[in-house]
Amino acid sequence: MTETTQSIKQPRATAGGWYEFATRHRASIVAAVILIFPLVMPFTALAVNILIYGLYALGFNLVFGYLGLLSFGHAALFGTGAYLCGIAIVHFGWPWYAAIAAGIAGGLLMALLIGVLAIRTRGIYFAMVTMALSQCVYYLFYQAVDLTGGENGLRGINVRTIDLFGLRIDFINPMIRYYVIAAFVIAAFFVMSRILASPFGAVIEAVRENEMRARASGYDVTLTRLLTFVLSGGFCGLAGALQALHLSIVPIEILHYETSGLVVMIALLGGMGTFFGPMVGAAVFLVLENIVSVWTVHWQLIVGAIFIACVLFFPAGIWGTLIARGKR
Amino acid sequence: MAGLSFDLIALQLFAGLALGAIYVLFAIGLSLIFGMLTVVNFAHGAFYMVGAYVGLYLISIGGNFWICLVAVPIAIGLFGLVVERVLIRPLYGRGIDYPLLLTFGLSYVMVECVRIAFGKTGYPFDTPEVLQGAVDIGVGYFPLYRLFVIAATAVVLLALWLFLEKTSFGLIIRAGARDPQIVRILGVDVSRVWLIVFGIGTAIAGFAGLLAAPLQGVIPEMGGTILAEAFVVTVVGGMGSIGGAVLAGLLVGVVVSMTSLFAPEMAKVSIFALMAIVLIVRPQGFFGRAGLMS
Numbered sequence: 001m002t003e004t005t006q007s008i009k010q011p012r013a014t015a016g017g018w019y020e021f022a023t024r025h026r027a028s029i030v031a032a033v034i035l036i037f038p039l040v041m042p043f044t045a046l047a048v049n050i051l052i053y054g055l056y057a058l059g060f061n062l063v064f065g066y067l068g069l070l071s072f073g074h075a076a077l078f079g080t081g082a083y084l085c086g087i088a089i090v091h092f093g094w095p096w097y098a099a100i101a102a103g104i105a106g107g108l109l110m111a112l113l114i115g116v117l118a119i120r121t122r123g124i125y126f127a128m129v130t131m132a133l134s135q136c137v138y139y140l141f142y143q144a145v146d147l148t149g150g151e152n153g154l155r156g157i158n159v160r161t162i163d164l165f166g167l168r169i170d171f172i173n174p175m176i177r178y179y180v181i182a183a184f185v186i187a188a189f190f191v192m193s194r195i196l197a198s199p200f201g202a203v204i205e206a207v208r209e210n211e212m213r214a215r216a217s218g219y220d221v222t223l224t225r226l227l228t229f230v231l232s233g234g235f236c237g238l239a240g241a242l243q244a245l246h247l248s249i250v251p252i253e254i255l256h257y258e259t260s261g262l263v264v265m266i267a268l269l270g271g272m273g274t275f276f277g278p279m280v281g282a283a284v285f286l287v288l289e290n291i292v293s294v295w296t297v298h299w300q301l302i303v304g305a306i307f308i309a310c311v312l313f314f315p316a317g318i319w320g321t322l323i324a325r326g327k328r
Numbered sequence: 329m330a331g332l333s334f335d336l337i338a339l340q341l342f343a344g345l346a347l348g349a350i351y352v353l354f355a356i357g358l359s360l361i362f363g364m365l366t367v368v369n370f371a372h373g374a375f376y377m378v379g380a381y382v383g384l385y386l387i388s389i390g391g392n393f394w395i396c397l398v399a400v401p402i403a404i405g406l407f408g409l410v411v412e413r414v415l416i417r418p419l420y421g422r423g424i425d426y427p428l429l430l431t432f433g434l435s436y437v438m439v440e441c442v443r444i445a446f447g448k449t450g451y452p453f454d455t456p457e458v459l460q461g462a463v464d465i466g467v468g469y470f471p472l473y474r475l476f477v478i479a480a481t482a483v484v485l486l487a488l489w490l491f492l493e494k495t496s497f498g499l500i501i502r503a504g505a506r507d508p509q510i511v512r513i514l515g516v517d518v519s520r521v522w523l524i525v526f527g528i529g530t531a532i533a534g535f536a537g538l539l540a541a542p543l544q545g546v547i548p549e550m551g552g553t554i555l556a557e558a559f560v561v562t563v564v565g566g567m568g569s570i571g572g573a574v575l576a577g578l579l580v581g582v583v584v585s586m587t588s589l590f591a592p593e594m595a596k597v598s599i600f601a602l603m604a605i606v607l608i609v610r611p612q613g614f615f616g617r618a619g620l621m622s
Contacts, residue, residue, distance in 0.1 A: 070425045117604055120611040124368050124424050125567065128559040129607065135556040136600030143593050257552065261432060268429065298444060304436030311430040312418060 026275050027193035031186045033279075035179075044174040046290055048181055050283045052243050055185045057266040057278030058192055059107075059235025064264070065273030066196065067228045068208030073114055073130030075259035076137040077233040079250075081107040081240025086154040086250045087147055096159050100184070100241045107237015108230055110137065115229040119222055131257055138255040154250040171245075181242050188235055193275070195231065204228050265307050271317030280319045338467035340589045341582060346474035348581020349481035350543075353536035354554055355561040355573040356488065357529035363505045363568035364525040366424055367416060371431040372533050372558070373551025374438035379404045379534025380541040380550065381442055384451060393456035396538055397480075404534025405527045412526035417519065435551065442548045450547030477539050484532065485574065492570075501525060505568070560603045566616025575614060 022029060038047040060074050084106030088099040114137075118129040141148045148154050162169040162180055171177055195201050206214040207224050215221050244250050253259065270281020288306075293299045314321055354376060361369050369375075382403050383396040391399070415434065419426045455473045462469040492498035504511045504521050512518045537550070544550070561580050565572030580599050588595035606613060 070428065117607050120607050121563070124362075124366070124428065125563065127425075127428060128368065129563060129603070132556050132559045132563070132600060132603055136597055139596040139600075143597075257556065261436075264429065264432070298440050300436045301440035301444070304433045304440065307433035308415065308430055308437070311426055311433060312415070315422070315426065 027186075027190040030189045030276065030279060034182050034186055038175065038178050044178050046286060048174070048178050048246055050279075050286050051178070051181055051185045052239050052246060053263070053266060053286060054279040054282035055188055055242070056236055056239035057263050057270065057282050058188065059232045059239060060263045061267050061272060061274075061278045062192070062195075062204075062232040062235065063229055064267050065277070066201070066204050066208065067225060069225065069229075070124075070127045070264070071118075071130045071229075072127045072257065072260050072264065073118070073132075073134030073137075074232075074236055074263050075255050075257060076114060076130075076134035077107045077111050077236035078240040078243070078259060078263070079141070079255035080110040080137065081237030082244040082250045082254050083141060083148055083154060083240075084237075085241035085244040086157045089159065089244075090154060090156050091147065096162055096245065100238065100245070103241025103244065104234050104237045107233040107235070107240060109233075110237075111230045111233020112226075115226045115233075119226050119229065131260065134255070134260055135257060138252075138257075141255055142252055148250070148252070151252060153252055154244075155248075157244055157248045157250070159245050159248075177246070181246065184238060184242060188238060192235065196275070200224075200227075265303065267317075268307070268310055268315075269317055271320030271323070274317070274319045274323065277317055277319040281317065284318060335467045337586075337589070339470060340585050342465065342467075342470055343474065344582035344585030345578060346477045346543075346581070347585055348578035349478050350536055350540045350554075351558060351561050351580050352574050352577030353481055353484060353532055353539070354558045355565065355577050356485070356570050357532040357536070358558055358562055359565070359568055359570055359573045360532075361526055361529040362562075363570075364501060365416075365420075365427075365522050367427040367431070367526075368424075369431050369526075369529065370428055370555070371411070371435040371438060372530070373553075373555035374435040375404055375408065375530045375533040375551075376537035376540075376554060377546070377548060377551035378407070378438060378442060379537030380453070380546040381446060382534065383538040383541055384446075384453060384546055387454075393459075397535070400538045401531040401535040404537075405531030408530025409523060409527040411530070412523050416526070417523075420519075439548050439551070446548070448548065450545050450550075452545045453541035455542040473542055477543070480539060484535065488528075488532075488570070497524075557599060560599050562613075563603050564606045564613055566613030569613070569615035572613055572615035 034051065037050075038044050041047040041050075056074070056078050059077070060071070063069050063071050063074075081103040085099045085103035088094040088102040089096070094102065114130060114133045117133060118126055121129050142150055144150070159171050162171050169176060169180065171180065196204075203214065203219050203224055206217070206219065207221050211221055214224075240254070243254070266281040266285050267278055268281070269285055270279070271277030285303075289299055289303070292302050296302070310317070316324060354372065358369060358372050361367055361372075379400050383393075383400050386396050386399060387393070411434065415430055416427050419430060459473040459476050462471050463475065464470075465475070492502060500511065500516055500521055504516070504518055508518050511521075540550075540554075557580065561573060561576045564580065565574075565576030580602065583598050583602055584595050587598040
């Protein structure tokens with residue numbers, strides 16, 4: 001069984017060639033799966049959604065799974081990324097790559113703003129403060145009608161072709177669009193893998209495991225938390241920017257607190273604090289949504305019930321449970 | 329800014345207090361539950377919403393508002409008991425995030441169930457006839473129903489205070505909040521205390537929902553908005569502090585009401601600005617104990 005990082009209570013497994021291999025090449029494995037993924041999906045649009053929400057959950061998981069802080073305001077980071085990317089294109093006519101950079105910058109900046117306030121509180125307060133602040137962001141974007149289109153959403157993000165070193169790539173073709181977005185998502189997974197493998201990544205987990213001990217070891221716990229939250233904002237901002245390019249519109253609901261709740265569900269479903277968890281969670285969640293919404297409009301009832309069952313019986317999530325099984 | 333008289337400001341102040349009264353009721357339930365059980369009830373908004381819908385249903389089958397005032401808190405409180413016993417109790421001792429996540433999932437289920445039973449669109453909720461109209465309160469005419477909301481809140485607060493401070497069960501609750509382990513050693517069944525506290529908290533949420541219904545109508549999503557705003561109240565007042573919840577709830581109500589007089593488009597944002605200021609100046613809130621949440 002492939003294993004990435006340990007879930008909270010388990011010590012890092014030491015034996016097993018497969019495990020070592022999978023851990024070392026975890027980003028490459030994700031890349032390989034992503035590349036063949038659309039070939040096995042019923043339609044490409046779903047695959048693109050899974051990519052984007054997987055990336056969003058990856059960023060969220062850095063804070064939730066690795067740092068151990070539950071944020072209920074990640075919609076603000078995701079949404080700001082989407083809006084800034086969209087605004088850069090619609091109002092300023094920036095090229096696509098600059099717009100994506102604007103989205104990432106938006107995610108980072110919003111995470112810094114929210115983080116500076118929310119990090120001042122601890123424990124359970126964090127979920128409440130992040131949720132309240134993201135609600136504030138929602139109202140601000142809702143009211144800035146000139147810039148964001150308000151209730152109607154930001155329309156007119158038309159990126160038809162992607163120009164890359166003289167190459168013109170058709171962004172309308174769903175398959176090509178998938179691989180363009182996949183390139184960014186794979187790059188993000190490599191960056192995430194690098195962050196987690198770095199000494200800083202070890203500090204992040206040290207803060208989660210034992211704050212006092214991390215502090216006693218000379219690490220600045222507050223700064224680590226803030227930096228991690230900001231980094232998470234970068235990933236979510238990128239996911240938001242890709243979402244804006246994919247949908248050609250940024251709906252105001254992207255900032256709604258249900259978007260924050262969605263990523264919490266995806267991360268928990270997949271397995272928090274695991275490297276593959278967010279992608280697995282996004283895939284299972286969105287495929288399930290697709291199937292269930294065919295025969296009932298009351299998808300929220302099902303998703304709520306599944307989530308409750310997850311919290312009660314599978315707190316380690318799908319991937320976390322698989323890892324625990326494989327280890328026995 | 330012509331026409332801004334003292335009377336207008338005073339009236340707006342009263343309107344803010346009425347709005348604040350709803351926040352107070354919502355937030356004391358939240359605070360009570362957190363203070364005893366260390367559970368952040370993300371479904372609190374859903375209990376509030378269901379309270380309004382139960383009231384709507386009772387009136388549609390021929391009940392009146394006064395019956396609802398008694399029946400709604402009892403019904404929602406009983407429902408809260410079941411939720412605590414069946415869903416939340418297995419999670420004690422498994423980390424502070426799990427009950428929060430569970431109640432979050434529960435709120436989805438509750439909202440969707442209400443949508444199935446009553447439809448997605450909202451309903452108006454008539455103000456009871458006796459409470460229609462306005463009365464002169466010295467600075468101008470003020471809607472009678474809003475005065476009633478303030479009075480009802482005061483009654484609930486008084487009853488809660490008497491219950492917590494003057495009864496032996498209240499003593500156990502307060503002791504349980506301070507140190508559940510010692511209380512358990514003294515032979516008290518703490519889990520039963522927690523069960524009842526959760527029931528009381530949700531009953532008050534249902535009551536708040538019913539009181540709010542004539543002011544803003546009922547829709548399935550009405551709980552989500554007030555939940556975020558109640559978090560502001562709890563952060564400003566100090567988590568787990570009932571006095572803090574009362575003061576901060578009224579303050580938030582007045583701030584919303586005053587900003588909507590001077591800058592209506594900033595009314596929603598103003599309370600979050602208030603929270604940001606409190607977080608910077610006094611992260612534990614007005615009455616919160618420093619380090620309680622660590």
